Amino acid sequence: VLDDPATAAAGIARVLRSARERSLPVYIEVPRDMVNVPVDAVPVLPSRTPHAEALAECADEVIGRLAAASRPAIIVDVEIRRYGVEAAVAEFARRCQLPVVTTFMGRGLLAQAPDVVKGTYLGAAGHPAINDLIRDADALLLLGVILSDTNFALSERSLDPRSTMLAIDRTVRIGHHSYADMPLDALLPALVERAQPMAGGGRALPDAGLAYPRNLPDDDRALTPSDIAAAVNDLFDRVGPMPIVADIGDCLFTAMEIENTALAAPGYYAGMGFGVPGGIGFAASGYRPLILVGDGAFQMTGWELGNCRRYGFDPIVILFNNTSWEMLRVFQPESAFNNLDDWQFAAIASHIGGVGERVHTRGELKAALTRAYERRGVFSLVEVMLPRGVTSDTLARFVSGIKALRQRQQDALAASSAAPVG
Amino acid sequence: VLDDPATAAAGIARVLRSARERSLPVYIEVPRDMVNVPVDAVPVLPSRTPHAEALAECADEVIGRLAAASRPAIIVDVEIRRYGVEAAVAEFARRCQLPVVTTFMGRGLLAQAPDVVKGTYLGAAGHPAINDLIRDADALLLLGVILSDTNFALSERSLDPRSTMLAIDRTVRIGHHSYADMPLDALLPALVERAQPMAGGGRALPDAGLAYPRNLPDDDRALTPSDIAAAVNDLFDRVGPMPIVADIGDCLFTAMEIENTALAAPGYYAGMGFGVPGGIGFAASGYRPLILVGDGAFQMTGWELGNCRRYGFDPIVILFNNTSWEMLRVFQPESAFNNLDDWQFAAIASHIGGVGERVHTRGELKAALTRAYERRGVFSLVEVMLPRGVTSDTLARFVSGIKALRQRQQDALAASSAAPVG
């Protein structure tokens, strides 16, 4: 409420403190007829920090449990970025010699610390070595990890409270008890201070064979999504990594087959259409992004590329065009509406200030991607024509896992549906 | 809340009754994990109707005031469509011989009753004869009229309670008293029943000179928005009226210079991007619409035209391309961001399944519009190139009126800004 200048200022101060303390967006709604009304100076309220004794007790317990374990591991997710503790996490993992993996939604975190990141945990949809690492851990520290289906639907382990420590949302839960008011930016320094090589750390992980697809042949074979990953890995090997912005769908799953690099994607709510506008945001921040996007999403927001000419942005856009809502098709193959029309996206590029190429073969893709990389000052659209029904291996594993899970849930619901709900 | 099957059903029933009773959209939020949960059968609750005596008292008072007036008039707005009483309003006006005008947001209402509709009330921005009619009325019946700036910002009369009767939102306000629970679908039949020729009705209105622009010359002159209105009026004269869907901006003001016909537009919140998707909705309902849209809005949602081929829709789209956010420029001419890039929209049409033509002269426009009308089965995009800074006469009058109003408001705010707000 903006009842008067003092109340308004006090309210705004509280909301802004919440934004900082929780590292989450906040809303301040200003009624349209109040826009020009003055308010008092808004004070900067100090962030509330945890009680020093409570912090010590909590950090000691975390360290104690990790040190006592024979197979400890760490999973990280988006909150370590929000609270600005990526470097501290890397330092902690190094000193303790503990393996770190990201969640699906956390993919791209710790890109600057390849020595500590072993990969991304996708459960049954991911690499078996990563899956084993997490499934068999006897002390698992989850830093800033959102417990959602997106991250854990295909997990082959339940998060057994006896061996799980979860720090999220300013709370640390260990076993069946919890520490309130314990944000990551207080916890991590306390952990680093106590870090030391651990008995269960430093163990040789089985040769993960984590090599992502590479060395795409220069031939006339039709393309698959994994070919795109190979082409990008080849490019990065030559020119160094680029930050990736991915839309939703198989292009995001394909991103899991590209070397770990900074990655932005709408992982949580899976809102379609994020890719191109998100990439323009990256470009406006001074980066040259690689944008991965499907034709469904491109129909929605791809045209924003027309704004690149005004600003001189030159993103590289790889458009996965299978004239299809393929992500919907995999779950509902009988629906004809998943078949999209063939819009000639590459042909349009020149009319809105860019350069487009449509490619059908592995050779064409390699060449087009190279040209795109070398073409500066205008956006490049590489429209990769894919057959309907072909997905990346990662998505294929994810879909079969989700279908099995859904079937189990429906069976359970059917079994209980005679009973009252309340 | 969906606590249990019976509660859920009762709640849904109440919400649906509200939707019907108020003719407004409602929300029913189903938590994601409750989608498959069964609920009891949802009863259809009967709509609540006004008390018969109250209805009679209210209708008698409305009739009495209209009958006693020497210059009565009626204004209609969107709620007469929502409550399904357009025909009853026309019948009432005819029997009483009362003149009817629409609001700006109500433009297109009563298109089937050209005998009773005298035009659209735009205050100082509109036709002087309409302005006089409303300003001088000594009994003014507002049926379903939203009292917003969009409708009345430029009104030269305040709505004096002594001569105003306002039926909106299930309430009738007359003078300083009000009748609750009095929806239009109850009120109108009661009014029709009491209708009779009135002393102040049937008077000859001054020759309004309401002729809209027509007879566009077939020459090489550059185009203005009013030329588009003339071209459309010429077309309608030849082939009959089409329903219009307008986006926001000068294309909507230009629509005020086209003969009254069914019109859909985002008049209230002025949300940009409605035109093309709205027109596809019309097409899906079996009409062939004429879509009016600016280049700013077309950048947002114009690409949805690519969906026409799947369904065989053939709307005619007139794109007002001045490479500009002209509606913003008129209020803020100093901002360079209002200059948009030149996207070649017409050239793109063929890549997404339609036919586009870019026109620069009056002759080209006439010809292109004729071809578009005759071309069936694909969408036609007539991209009309307009110089920056040229607006329709209606918009020009509107802008100068709003600027004067805004200046008065800022002066008043400045005068009061020293005082506390609360």
Add this chain to the structure above:
Amino acid sequence: VLDDPATAAAGIARVLRSARERSLPVYIEVPRDMVNVPVDAVPVLPSRTPHAEALAECADEVIGRLAAASRPAIIVDVEIRRYGVEAAVAEFARRCQLPVVTTFMGRGLLAQAPDVVKGTYLGAAGHPAINDLIRDADALLLLGVILSDTNFALSERSLDPRSTMLAIDRTVRIGHHSYADMPLDALLPALVERAQPMAGGGRALPDAGLAYPRNLPDDDRALTPSDIAAAVNDLFDRVGPMPIVADIGDCLFTAMEIENTALAAPGYYAGMGFGVPGGIGFAASGYRPLILVGDGAFQMTGWELGNCRRYGFDPIVILFNNTSWEMLRVFQPESAFNNLDDWQFAAIASHIGGVGERVHTRGELKAALTRAYERRGVFSLVEVMLPRGVTSDTLARFVSGIKALRQRQQDALAASSAAPVG
């Protein structure tokens, strides 16, 4: 909320304005640890007054309807006291020559204007002439009247909207329409200004025979509640009226048989135990009250009389002792718990600083009441022993009316109980 000194002051100011505007109590809750915290100066917000045109329209309509009626009448209730308009109501009634009655809860209002008050409307439980006056009115102005069962349960007329004008709660409802923001302290001056002798005013009311019981014989007959009324009327005839404070139960109904005088009683919620503490409040305000109370209520709070000695208060308390919760018994005669023990209240009086007398006959009552009146400086308790099961005539009529009403309601409920409630 008391977030800060400025917010607190603004909030307190708004609450206090509501108290004044609505003439109702308000709450300001101060957390126990905030009692000593300073707040900014609390401004006195001006009361909001009705729009002058709205007031004129409303007053004109009220006057017009009263003037056009052949049998107009006025009912008043507690809000005319709250808004301080008793004198204005009396003046209005005099000028218009209109008869005024109070509601049951309004009993005691206009005690200073016996020329305009014809009595108290109790419906079928009251005087037939009053009942006729209201039942037959063709224009009925209700000033500050609460539409509750307490006031209207036994009404023989429904409040037909066509002839009813109700001013309560800052709203005036006439027929089926209403005027908002129209408080009594604005309305009454506007009515007085327009007052004039009315066609339907000044008519001779049928000889109401409103004489209350009087002239109690000085004999040995056992007492009834109406004898108490007679004894009090006799006393008032000799020494002038005293203000009365009544508890709930038959003592309140008996008060209806005493000449109209200032009366305080818990009429709305019928909370038991109000009589003696309420009377002490009157005494503390400088009046010598007559307190009417039953033995049930006296068991609860009668002992507060012990505080009179400290302050020199000398109220006269008439205790209706039938060793019974008689008011409960009339509705539920089978319940043995309604039989109370015989506590010797009069004997206790001297132990707590007063004088008590227990009386059984009409002669004893007359004498005891006279002595009590003459005894100053200490409280006097006249304990009137009444047989169980004997009530005042007014209560007897009220009970039979309520029982009939309740039966009709239960019949209706039974008839509908098969249907769903929602």
Add this chain to the structure above:
Amino acid sequence: VLDDPATAAAGIARVLRSARERSLPVYIEVPRDMVNVPVDAVPVLPSRTPHAEALAECADEVIGRLAAASRPAIIVDVEIRRYGVEAAVAEFARRCQLPVVTTFMGRGLLAQAPDVVKGTYLGAAGHPAINDLIRDADALLLLGVILSDTNFALSERSLDPRSTMLAIDRTVRIGHHSYADMPLDALLPALVERAQPMAGGGRALPDAGLAYPRNLPDDDRALTPSDIAAAVNDLFDRVGPMPIVADIGDCLFTAMEIENTALAAPGYYAGMGFGVPGGIGFAASGYRPLILVGDGAFQMTGWELGNCRRYGFDPIVILFNNTSWEMLRVFQPESAFNNLDDWQFAAIASHIGGVGERVHTRGELKAALTRAYERRGVFSLVEVMLPRGVTSDTLARFVSGIKALRQRQQDALAASSAAPVG
């Protein structure tokens, strides 16, 4: 909400489950016109119990900390009664050989287990041995303890989280972490199961000299509150303990000097007037209570004793009559209103069905108490006349402690009052 029969039943079921789960009162508000409306059968929802693993983890930690301590102790408060775990607490304390004290509000708990209860913790106002026991404890288990000023205002130790375990409100807090959903009726059985003699248990407590006052001389000395405690202890020594119901004020502090026995008193909110009605409740439950009450409270509700005759109740009431609100006087000695009038309570007793005696000396008190004990079938009121200004030793210590505390708080507030509150 009682929208329909099914919703109503579901809502009532939830509220009743909360009552049982939380052992707290609940409200079910039935609108007056809904009393006779039928509802569906109300199911008995099962109580939610803690997760078995969480319970084990929590109980293990509690046991571990107690076992590791050299000076462990237990404090109990009202929730062990509410959750029905008094016997389990006693059993646990016995097996572990741990000392138990009650809080002030918990006085009377574990009256059946005198072997484990060492007394009541009153901080500086209580016995030094108890004060030392708690102040020096290095592991302190608080079972069902309310952290309020009433219990801890005069504590000489802060509740150091490092050595404190608090189980209240279905939560167990240990150090800086907490276990949710852990009610006492789940926790206690788990503790008992793990109970064993502990290293720090079974230690000889210093001879507490906890002997309460006894052996009141049979002489003519004026009485003090502690004399009443002595007289009661003497009586209990002869006839065995009686349950006590105490009102608020010095009579409650005096109760702390009586041997531990079942005690009911309004300890938390200190509402005056609880004593006599509370004692009648005890009597109605089949006990013969000893009621301790001051003259201030007796003026409010003492007269309820008149109801004893109907039911044959024979409580013994000891009325502390110092014609004074002494509890207020100790904090505000300058206020004349604390001097009450001399009401002759004992003399009144016979008028409402009991027997009263007023006593002034130690000899009279002893004799009157003996007579009262032997008098059955009617209530006995022993009105003990006390000089104003004389309090029990316990109250004297409490008052000086509170005054010192209040002064410190006011000093702190004054120091901070210049700063903004928000």
